[in-house]
Amino acid sequence: MNHLDSVPVIKEEVKVIVTPKVFLASSPSVKEFLIEKGLFLFTILSSILIFFVFIFVAKEAWPVLRANGLAFIFTGGWDQDFYQAWVATAKEPSWHFGALPLICGTIFTTLGALCFTLPLGLGCAIFLVEVCPPWFFKPVESTVRLLAAIPSVIYGLVALLVVVPWIDRHLITNEMSLRMAKVAALDGTSLLAGILVLGMMIVPIFVALAADALRVVPKAYKEGSLALGVSHWRTIIKIMLPVAKKGIIAGAILATGRAIGEAIALSMVTGSVANIPNPSHGPVFFLEPLRTLASTVVDNAEGMGVPTCESALFACGAFLLVSCVILSFFARLVARGQKQGGGLNG
Amino acid sequence: MLNTVNEKTKLQARELSAWYGRTPALKKVNVAIPSNSIVGLIGPSGCGKSTFLRCLNRMNDLIRSFRQEGKITLDEKDIYTQDTDIVLIRRKVGMVFQQPNPFPMSVFDNVAFGVREHNRGVNGKKLEEIVVNSLNQANLWDEVKDKLHQSGLSLSGGQQQRLCIARLLAVKPEVILLDEPCSALDPLSTGKIEELLLELKKSYTIVVVTHNLGQAFRISDYIGFFLLGQLVEFGPAAELAVKPKEKVTADYISGHFG
Numbered sequence: 350m351n352h353l354d355s356v357p358v359i360k361e362e363v364k365v366i367v368t369p370k371v372f373l374a375s376s377p378s379v380k381e382f383l384i385e386k387g388l389f390l391f392t393i394l395s396s397i398l399i400f401f402v403f404i405f406v407a408k409e410a411w412p413v414l415r416a417n418g419l420a421f422i423f424t425g426g427w428d429q430d431f432y433q434a435w436v437a438t439a440k441e442p443s444w445h446f447g448a449l450p451l452i453c454g455t456i457f458t459t460l461g462a463l464c465f466t467l468p469l470g471l472g473c474a475i476f477l478v479e480v481c482p483p484w485f486f487k488p489v490e491s492t493v494r495l496l497a498a499i500p501s502v503i504y505g506l507v508a509l510l511v512v513v514p515w516i517d518r519h520l521i522t523n524e525m526s527l528r529m530a531k532v533a534a535l536d537g538t539s540l541l542a543g544i545l546v547l548g549m550m551i552v553p554i555f556v557a558l559a560a561d562a563l564r565v566v567p568k569a570y571k572e573g574s575l576a577l578g579v580s581h582w583r584t585i586i587k588i589m590l591p592v593a594k595k596g597i598i599a600g601a602i603l604a605t606g607r608a609i610g611e612a613i614a615l616s617m618v619t620g621s622v623a624n625i626p627n628p629s630h631g632p633v634f635f636l637e638p639l640r641t642l643a644s645t646v647v648d649n650a651e652g653m654g655v656p657t658c659e660s661a662l663f664a665c666g667a668f669l670l671v672s673c674v675i676l677s678f679f680a681r682l683v684a685r686g687q688k689q690g691g692g693l694n695g
Numbered sequence: 696m697l698n699t700v701n702e703k704t705k706l707q708a709r710e711l712s713a714w715y716g717r718t719p720a721l722k723k724v725n726v727a728i729p730s731n732s733i734v735g736l737i738g739p740s741g742c743g744k745s746t747f748l749r750c751l752n753r754m755n756d757l758i759r760s761f762r763q764e765g766k767i768t769l770d771e772k773d774i775y776t777q778d779t780d781i782v783l784i785r786r787k788v789g790m791v792f793q794q795p796n797p798f799p800m801s802v803f804d805n806v807a808f809g810v811r812e813h814n815r816g817v818n819g820k821k822l823e824e825i826v827v828n829s830l831n832q833a834n835l836w837d838e839v840k841d842k843l844h845q846s847g848l849s850l851s852g853g854q855q856q857r858l859c860i861a862r863l864l865a866v867k868p869e870v871i872l873l874d875e876p877c878s879a880l881d882p883l884s885t886g887k888i889e890e891l892l893l894e895l896k897k898s899y900t901i902v903v904v905t906h907n908l909g910q911a912f913r914i915s916d917y918i919g920f921f922l923l924g925q926l927v928e929f930g931p932a933a934e935l936a937v938k939p940k941e942k943v944t945a946d947y948i949s950g951h952f953g
């Protein structure tokens with residue numbers, strides 16, 4: 350996933366940095382012409398590159414997707430399947446894979462992280478922009494931006510050394526371990542640890558974007574509402590949040606994207622077992638280990654030499670790509686709504 | 696001070712000084728604003744008119760570097776004490792800004808917003824009645840009655856300003872502060888707003904900052920002349936027009952200022 354992500358980014362940098370400098374010397378109209386065509390070329394190139402990434406992933410993923418059909422999504426047993434495929438002979442390859450646990454893992458960790466990130470992050474953003482004094486705001490804001498830039502493996506490491514042992518010691522009882530012995534070993538690496546580390550990773554991104562969205566709400570709206578004798582809190586809730594809504598949603602979408610694509614940190618703290626935590630187990634649900642789609646691509650990378658395994662991993666990648674596309678489609682939808690309506694109605 | 700005996704003082708400033716950081720913006724302003732009158736504030740740019748106006752409903756509280764001394768009373772009650780309810784003060788002393796600032800919601804919701812906030816119980820017929828009345832009072836009803844559910848931002852500048860006045864009238868303040876309400880408007884819209892202010896005078900106390908001397912003399916009962924943070928002169932508009940006490944005022948009015 351990571352190398353796929355980085356392709357368009359590099360392209361953009363090239364686009365910005367190289368073109369203007371190369372043609373500075375020529376006459377203005379020629380220069381403009383060249384810059385324009387150059388930018389156009391780079392845009393086309395990066396589009397083509399993204400297109401080929403999609404084609405490539407789809408082509409590689411296709412054998413496993415065709416062999417399993419919908420069963421790929423709806424059946425479990427990934428770890429056994431993967432082992433079977435890994436040891437199978439080249440003459441009788443095993444094409445059966447069930448990715449349900451991985452899909453559930455991605456959904457559970459992402460939703461769980463969003464559940465506590467969104468309210469907490471929104472609260473932080475409101476506090477930063479509307480409540481705290483400026484001398485406090487500046488350092489906190491730069492800290493938040495720094496946190497957003499920390500590599501995920503650091504978060505994973507800290508969680509592995511601190512959060513996981515803590516969960517093992519304080520939340521997991523012997524009774525629980527015994528009860529769950531048949532399903533999975535409870536050792537602290539768990540859904541809860543995944544949710545916490547993911548939440549810590551996406552909170553800063555969301556806070557930074559939500560705070561930006563709140564800060565650009567025109568002061569005239571706020572003053573207009575206050576001058577009607579509406580309290581500060583009601584003004585935030587009824588005027589500022591609705592005006593900033595689009596930016597806040599965009600922040601949430603970006604945070605979701607990062608959560609879905611996170612591989613390393615989650616693979617470190619969720620136990621790397623293709624287990625589906627079962628909500629009917631009660632609170633133990635949160636203490637069960639699991640593995641997400643993205644972590645799987647990393648954790649099972651040793652299978653890359655075997656065609657069946659390779660195709661299965663690309664199928665996981667295909668799901669991640671599709672979810673990215675869906676998310677950016679939503680983001681586009683939100684942005685379009687902003688241009689047309691730009692209002693609080695509805 | 697200069698008010699005729701039978702007029703009740705609505706707002707009063709005593710020895711009011713104000714600073715932005717270290718820069719003084721107001722210097723010992725003393726003035727009594729009589730109820731049910733229009734007070735016009737004039738003076739060159741940067742002399743502190745907006746600052747003074749924003750002191751009257753504590754809008755300056757939003758500016759962190761702002762500091763003030765002296766006293767402002769509304770109906771004889773100090774509005775800068777520890778236990779003053781700022782929200783209540785702003786409810787009684789409403790403000791219309793230089794740039795029309797309707798909320799990005801429908802015309803109807805713009806007017807209904809304050810009413811709903813102050814009185815959660817009001818809805819349906821009652822709310823509609825208040826909205827229609829306020830729009831009528833602001834001389835806007837005829838122009839917007841077919842677009843109540845369009846965005847307030849789709850109105851013309853003059854209509855937007857009257858919408859802002861309507862949304863203020865809907866919450867029934869006692870004092871209306873206007874900071875150069877017509878500076879973004881054409882003469883026709885300006886005329887409509889002047890008419891409106893004269894009409895509103897019957898039930899409200901109005902303080903209006905304006906750069907348009909003609910307008911100041913047309914609509915005001917009293918005029919205050921600010922210069923470099925001081926209230927140089929305050930008196931009935933008729934007197935100020937004919938025979939100002941201070942030479943600077945006369946210079947400013949006759950356009951020989953500076």
Ligand SMILES: Nc1ncnc2c1ncn2[C@@H]1O[C@H](COP(=O)(O)OP(=O)(O)OP(=O)(O)O)[C@@H](O)[C@H]1O
Nearest residue numbers: 715719720738739740741742743744745746747758
């Ligand atoms: N938010 C602020 N921060 C710092 N200084 C300010 C601020 N607002 C106003 N000032 C300063 O205070 C002084 C008075 O400003 P004020 O806005 O009251 O003038 P004004 O009479 O309304 O001018 P204008 O007619 O141009 O609107 C000016 O020198 C201005 O630079």
Ligand SMILES: [Mg+2]
Nearest residue numbers: 744745746874
């Ligand atoms: Mg001003």
